[in-house]
Amino acid sequence: xxxxxxxxxxxxxxxxxxxxxxxxxxxxxxxxxxxxxxxxxxxxxxxxxxxxxxxxxxxxxxxxxxxxxxxxxxxxxxxxxxxxxxxxxxxxxxxxxxxxxxxxxxxxxxxxxxxxxxxxxxxxxxxxxxxxxxxxxxxxxxxxxxxxxxxxxxxxxxxxxxxxxxxxxxxxxxxxxxxxxxxxxxxxxxxxxxxxxxxxxxxxxxxxxxxxxxxxxxxxxxxxxxxxxxxxxxxxxxxxxxxxxxxxxxxxxxxxxxxxxxxxxxxxxxxxxxxxxxxxxxxxxxxxxxxxxxxxxxxxxxxxxxxxxxxxxxxxxxxxxxxxxxxxxxxxxxxxxxxxxxxxxxxxxxxxxxxxxxxxxxxxxxxxxxxxxxxxxxxxxxxxxxxxxxxxxxxxxxxxxxxxxxxxxxxxxxxxxxxxxxxxxxxxxxxxxxxxxxxxxxxxxxxxxxxxxxxxxxxxxxxxxxxxxxxxxxxxxxxxxx
Numbered sequence: 347x348x349x350x351x352x353x354x355x356x357x358x359x360x361x362x363x364x365x366x367x368x369x370x371x372x373x374x375x376x377x378x379x380x381x382x383x384x385x386x387x388x389x390x391x392x393x394x395x396x397x398x399x400x401x402x403x404x405x406x407x408x409x410x411x412x413x414x415x416x417x418x419x420x421x422x423x424x425x426x427x428x429x430x431x432x433x434x435x436x437x438x439x440x441x442x443x444x445x446x447x448x449x450x451x452x453x454x455x456x457x458x459x460x461x462x463x464x465x466x467x468x469x470x471x472x473x474x475x476x477x478x479x480x481x482x483x484x485x486x487x488x489x490x491x492x493x494x495x496x497x498x499x500x501x502x503x504x505x506x507x508x509x510x511x512x513x514x515x516x517x518x519x520x521x522x523x524x525x526x527x528x529x530x531x532x533x534x535x536x537x538x539x540x541x542x543x544x545x546x547x548x549x550x551x552x553x554x555x556x557x558x559x560x561x562x563x564x565x566x567x568x569x570x571x572x573x574x575x576x577x578x579x580x581x582x583x584x585x586x587x588x589x590x591x592x593x594x595x596x597x598x599x600x601x602x603x604x605x606x607x608x609x610x611x612x613x614x615x616x617x618x619x620x621x622x623x624x625x626x627x628x629x630x631x632x633x634x635x636x637x638x639x640x641x642x643x644x645x646x647x648x649x650x651x652x653x654x655x656x657x658x659x660x661x662x663x664x665x666x667x668x669x670x671x672x673x674x675x676x677x678x679x680x681x682x683x684x685x686x687x688x689x690x691x692x693x694x695x696x697x698x699x700x701x702x703x704x705x706x707x708x709x710x711x712x713x714x715x716x717x718x719x720x721x722x723x724x725x726x727x728x729x730x731x732x733x734x735x736x737x738x739x740x741x742x743x744x745x746x747x748x749x750x751x752x753x754x755x756x757x758x759x760x761x762x763x764x765x766x767x768x769x770x771x772x773x774x775x776x777x778x779x780x781x782x783x784x785x786x787x788x789x790x791x792x793x794x795x796x797x798x799x800x801x802x803x804x805x806x807x808x809x810x811x812x813x814x815x816x817x818x819x820x821x822x823x824x825x826x827x828x
Contacts, residue, residue, distance in 0.1 A: 359455035360816035366448035367810075370441045385429070385438045392425035401696070452813050467594035467685045472558065472793055475535035478505040478588055479528040480560065481521055481548055483540035490564040494582050496539050503588045506533075510540070525551040533557070535588075535793065539581060541565030542608050542771040546598075549790055550605035553598055558793040560587050567772075570607040573681045574792060575800040586795035595788040596684040599667035601770060602777045606667060610783055611769040612725055613648050613662035613694075647728025648766075650693065652720035657693045659728045660716075665783045666690035669719050687787040688719040723783040727766060 374382030395417055402414025429435040480500050484491045491497065497507045508528065510519045525536055525548045536552045537560030538545045545561060552559040562584040563571035574596075577583040599606040650657040657663070669690025670679040681690075693716040765776050 356455045356457075356816050357819060359451045360813045363448045363451035363455055363813055364817050366444045366451060370444035370448060373437060373444065374441050381432075381434055381437060384432070385434055385441065388425050388428055389438070392421045395421035449808070452808055452810070455813060455816055456808070467596055467683070469592040469594050469794070472591045472593040474589060474591075475558070475793075477532050478535040478537065478560070479508065479525075479531075479533040480505045480537040480539060480562065481508045481510055481524060481528075481544070482538075482562075482564070483510045483544055486540040486544070486565045487568075488566070490581055491539055494564070494580070496562065496564060496581060496585070499582060500539075500585055500588075503585060505537075505585075505588060510544070522547045522551055529555050529557065535560060537562060537587075537793075539564035539584075542568065542570050543773040545570055546605045546607045546771050549598060549607060552791070553605075553786070553789045556791070558593060558791045560584065560591075560793045569609075573684055574794060575798050576794070577799050583795060583798065586797060587793045590796050591793045592796050594685075594792050594794060596790050596792055597667055597687060597788060598786045598790045599665075599689065599783065600786060601665075601768070601783045602781055604770060606770050608667060608771050609769075610665045610771075610781075611663070612650075612665075612766060612781070613660060615662055615664075616767045616769040616774070648725055649728045650691075650723060650725045652689075652691045652718055652723050655718060655720070657691075657716055660693040660695050661697075662694040663725060664690075664692045665723050665725075666692075667785065669717075685788055687785065688721060689723055689783060689785050691718050691720055691723055692716070721785065725766065725781045725783070726779045727764075 374385060399414045399417030399419075399421060402410050403418055404414075406414065426435075429438050482491045482496060482500075491509075497509065500507050506528075508524050510521060510524070512518060521538070521540075521544050528536065529551065535558045536548055538548045539562035542565060545565075549559050551557075561568075561571050561574060561576060563576050563578045563581045565571075568576075568578050571578055571584070574594075599608075599610070601610045647659040647661065648657075648663050650660060650663055666681070666689065668681045668684050668686045668688060670692075671682050694714060695716075696714045764779050766779055766781055768775055768777050768781060
C-alpha cells in the first residue's frame with residue numbers, strides 16, 4: 347500500500363511540474379508581442395555578462411578587475427531595469443515563479459522510496475564499546491571541544507580522551523601515531539573530535555585494525571559528518587554513539603597512500619591553499635592569488651585519467667569520496683551516499699570571459715566542465731603552461747594535519763619537477779606525480795548514534811522525459827520507469 351501511495355504521489359507531482367512548466371512558457375510566448383523573447387534573451391545575456399564580469403574580477407588586477415566588478419553587478423541590475431522600464435517585470439516574475447514551482451514538483455516527483463533506501467548505508471545494531479579512545483583537537487572549529495565540554499562528557503561515558511595539544515616547539519601532534527598507540531593499548535573503538543583532515547588520519551588506523559570509528563562534529567565545516575547525517579550544530583549528540591549506537595560501512599578514499607574522507611583538490615584551489623596566509627585570510631588570499639593562476643591561461647595545467655577517460659589541461663580538478671550531487675569544484679555540496687564504491691570527478695577548464703559565460707549559461711553542458719565517476723584517477727602536471735610566477739609556496743600543514751600528513755610535505759609546491767600541490771580534505775601538501783586516487787569500498791566501520799538528524803537523499807538528476815513518463819503513466823508499477 348505504501349508503494350502504491352508513493353507511485354500516485356510521483357504521478358501527481360509530475361503532472362503539476364508539466365502544468366507549471368507549460369504555463370511558464372505560454373505566459374511568455376502566447377501574446378506573440380516579442381516580450382517573451384526579450385525577457386528570455388535579456389536574462390541569458392545578463393547571466394552571461396555577469397559570469398564574464400566575475401571572471402575579469404578574479405583573473406585580473408587593477409582597472410580590469412574594477413571593470414569586472416562593475417559588470418558583474420551592473421549586468422543583472424540593467425536587466426532588472428529593462429524589465430521595469432518596459433513593463434515586463436510582471437510577466438518575468440510570474441514565469442520565474444512558475445518555473446521554480448515546476449522544478450520543485452519535478453524533483454519531488456523523481457524521489458522514490460526505492461531510491462531513498464538505496465542511498466542509505468545499511469545500519470546494524472552495535473554493542474557498547476568497552477575501551478573507546480577519542481582524540482580531540484581543542485583548536486578545531488574555533489574551540490568547539492572546549493565550548494561544548496566534550497572532554498568531560500566523553501569521559502563520563504567511559505571513553506579515554508587524548509587531547510591533541512601542540513608540542514613545545516609548536517609542532518602538530520601525530521594523530522595517526524597516537525591512534526596506533528591507543529590500539530596497541532587495547533582500544534576497541536577510535537573516534538575523533540576535530541576537522542576532516544584528522545578524521546581521515548585516524549579513520550585509516552581504524553580500518554587497518556578493523557575497529558569501529560566515531561565521528562564527532564567539532565571541526566569548522568565537517569562535510570563528512572554532514573553526509574553521515576550527524577548534528578553539526580551540537581557535537582555532544584555524536585557522543586551518543588558510545589552508548590546507543592548503530593554501525594554502517596562506508597567507503598574510504600586513498601591518495602598516494604593517505605586516506606581522505608571528502609575530497610582531493612588539484613590545480614587552482616590547491617595552489618591557493620598552499621599560501622601560508624590562507625588560513626588567516628582565505629578570501630583575500632584567493633583574490634590576490636587568482637590572477638597569477640588564471641589570467642591569460644598562464645596558470646598550472648593538469649592532465650588526468652579517470653579510468654579510461656582522459657581529461658587534458660584542466661585548471662582545477664576535484665576528486666571526491668563518492669560523487670557530489672551538484673558539480674561544485676570546492677566540494678561544497680552533498681553526497682547522496684558514501685558507500686557507492688565510486689570516486690566523483692569534477693574537472694574545470696575556463697580560459698577567458700567567453701568560456702566563463704558559457705559555463706554560467708550552459709552549466710554541466712558546458713565544454714569547460716567535466717563531471718564523471720571513476721574507480722581510479724591518475725593526475726599529472728600538464729604539458730602545457732608552466733606554473734605562474736609567485737605560485738611557489740611552502741606546503742603548510744593545517745591544525746588538523748599532523749606531521750604525517752603525506753609524502754612530500756614541507757617542500758615547495760611545484761618548485762621541483764614531478765610534484766603537485768594538493769589539498770587533501772582541505773589540508774595543503776605536495777605529492778610526487780603521478781598522484782593516484784582510489785577508493786576502498788565499505789572499508790570504514792562508522793559508529794553512529796541512533797538518534798541523529800539524518801540526511802535527505804537528493805533526487806536523481808532532473809530528466810523531463812522521465813517526468814513525462816511519470817505524468818502519463820496510468821497504473822502503478824514496481825520500480826521507476828526509464
